[in-house]
Amino acid sequence: MLSILQAAGWPIIPLVLCSIVGLALIVERFLSLRPSRVIPPRLVDEVITVTRGGLPNADTIEKLADNSVLGQLLAEGLSAASADPRISEEKLRMAFEVGGRKAVHDMERYLNAIGTIASAAPLLGLLGTLIGMIEIFGASGGANGVGADPTALAHGISIALYNTAFGLIVAIPALICHRHFRTRIDGYVMDMEEAAERMLQHLVRLPGKRNGG
Incomplete structure (x- = not known):
């Protein structure tokens, strides 16, 4: 692998940096978007x-906000209800x-x-390939050089x-993970909307019990 990176030349350095940053961000998002960190199964029932x-x-309420992303959402509503026991349903919503x-x-x-890395990596790979081919043709001395040593030219092009191959290697996993995270977030948003509506109706039905803690 090191010999391939050395052979690809300096244009591959941005791709290596993109791969390191992209991997770090993907791992971070996988850990942060776990169900236990976003929307624990029975949190709404427990809060109710x-x-x-x-x-x-x-x-x-502060501990609830630190519990998860859903806990932060529920804490916003509880804080508003605690600050104003007579808060209207519209303001609570x-x-x-x-x-x-x-x-x-x-x-x-x-x-x-992550989406930017998925989009930019193929372009960086193509740029590296073009730069490499320009250097190859320049070093070969033009058409005469190409005819003189086609084997060396083919090796240089390979x-x-x-760069192009490495750019795709970086871009494809980044694109897949970006779509995966987007789909997972959309599912979480729907679940949190249902949870917020349940909590809202619960608070509205208990106006006399809002004693502010």
């Missing part, structure tokens, strides 16, 4: 059970919407960077194509 006797205090936008922003972190 706890709040049947009144809203929790600020420390409990707006609080959940604000929390939802923050949650989506957190889940989509680094996705643009080395130049390493």
Whole structure:
């Protein structure tokens, strides 16, 4: 592998950097977008059970926000209800919407960077190949050089194509992971919308029990 990288020349350096950054971002997103970190299975039921006797205090709400992305969303609604026990359903819904936008922003972190790597890597590979072929033809001395040693020319072209191949090797996994993360986030968003609606209706039905913790 080291000999291939050396043969491909300096244009492959940006691709190597893209591969390192892309791998780090993909691993980070895989860890951050686990169901246990985003939307724990029974979190909504537990919060509803706890709040049947009144809203929790600020420390409990803060711990809920640190629990997961869904916990952060629910904490936004609970904080709004605690701040104003007589809050209207419309304002409470707006609080959940604000929390939802923050949650989506957190889940989509680094996705643009992964998508950029997936789009730019093939272009960087093609650029490296073109630069390599220009250097090969320049060193061969033009048409006379090409006719004099076709074997060396073919070998040089194969080395130049390493850049294109490496660019595709970087781009394909990045594109697959980007689409995978996007699909997973869309599913999480639907689940969180349902959870927020359940929590909203629960809080609306308990106006007399909003004691502010």
